[in-house]
Amino acid sequence: MAFLPIQIVVLMQLLMILVASLCLMKINGVDLGEELTGGVHGGGSGQEQREFDYFKLALQWPGTICQGNHRCCASNGCCQGSNSLSEFTIHGLWPDYNDGSWPACCNGPRYDSKEISTLTDVLKKYWPSLSCSKSSTCHGGKGTFWAHEWEKHGTCCSPVIRDEYSYFLTAINVYSKYNVTQVLNEAGYLPSNSEKYPLGGIIAAIQNAFHATPELQCKGGAVEELRLCFFKDFKPRDCISEPHIKSYLVASSSCPKYVSLPDVQASSRYADTRVAF
Numbered sequence: 369m370a371f372l373p374i375q376i377v378v379l380m381q382l383l384m385i386l387v388a389s390l391c392l393m394k395i396n397g398v399d400l401g402e403e404l405t406g407g408v409h410g411g412g413s414g415q416e417q418r419e420f421d422y423f424k425l426a427l428q429w430p431g432t433i434c435q436g437n438h439r440c441c442a443s444n445g446c447c448q449g450s451n452s453l454s455e456f457t458i459h460g461l462w463p464d465y466n467d468g469s470w471p472a473c474c475n476g477p478r479y480d481s482k483e484i485s486t487l488t489d490v491l492k493k494y495w496p497s498l499s500c501s502k503s504s505t506c507h508g509g510k511g512t513f514w515a516h517e518w519e520k521h522g523t524c525c526s527p528v529i530r531d532e533y534s535y536f537l538t539a540i541n542v543y544s545k546y547n548v549t550q551v552l553n554e555a556g557y558l559p560s561n562s563e564k565y566p567l568g569g570i571i572a573a574i575q576n577a578f579h580a581t582p583e584l585q586c587k588g589g590a591v592e593e594l595r596l597c598f599f600k601d602f603k604p605r606d607c608i609s610e611p612h613i614k615s616y617l618v619a620s621s622s623c624p625k626y627v628s629l630p631d632v633q634a635s636s637r638y639a640d641t642r643v644a645f
């Protein structure tokens with residue numbers, strides 16, 4: 369094999385370094401862009417974020433979610449017996465931007481269960497995980513549902529909420545003050561496996577009670593999530609801010625005109641399982 373002159377070898381090495389750096393810049397550019405704009409699917413970990421515009425309290429309807437979660441384990445709230453499957457439970461308190469995107473995984477301490485030890489009982493009841501799967505954390509690992517919500521959303525609530533304990537306590541307080549299950553029950557929208565309710569009626573009941581329009585998400589014609597929105601001082605506001613998507617039918621596009629609120633009982637094979645976190 370013929371030897372290449374030293375200049376050509378050096379030139380080729382320089383070329384390879386140049387190509388490698390260009391590739392790295394491209395990869396980092398994409399990640400950085402998403403982190404800074406607070407991409408719809410979340411940013412990376414530990415980046416400074418532009419301050420959010422408003423809060424969204426996301427509530428889940430266990431009757432719908434538990435229909436798809438038949439595996440039982442200690443962390444699955446669907447298995448905890450008869451109570452709370454017919455009440456909305458908390459999914460998360462999310463800081464959002466008015467343009468429909470949101471910050472995620474901001475600078476802040478990692479989840480520490482000790483910080484919220486005094487809230488554990490109340491969180492188990494009103495903020496249960498409804499599956500056996502572990503959730504992703506912002507640092508490439510897996511953790512509890514609570515760890516996921518604090519690290520992904522709680523760390524981005526600054527400067528309104530600055531620590532883990534306040535994040536969970538605030539969410540519980542807002543959830544208790546704006547009792548969606550009670551409002552719907554009083555309007556005649558009760559858990560049922562046979563009834564279908566008008567989506568417009570459910571939205572109107574919330575509007576009448578809280579003077580703000582919620583966002584709904586459905587799965588197979590059943591309500592899966594109902595989200596309430598708040599200004600930074602926790603006064604209710606509409607979840608829809610863009611004038612062209614003002615219609616609730618667009619905002620709740622995964623829901624048909626008539627929806628159900630399934631009444632799923634924890635089956636007897638679940639009944640003896642106690643929820644432990």
Ligand code: U2P
Pocket residue numbers: 424460462464470517520
């Ligand atoms: O809707 C799918 C998932 O996107 C995240 N989400 C959605 C709307 C919003 O305003 N903010 C937001 O973060 C949620 O992600 P999770 O917290 O479950 O990881 C939502 O489930």
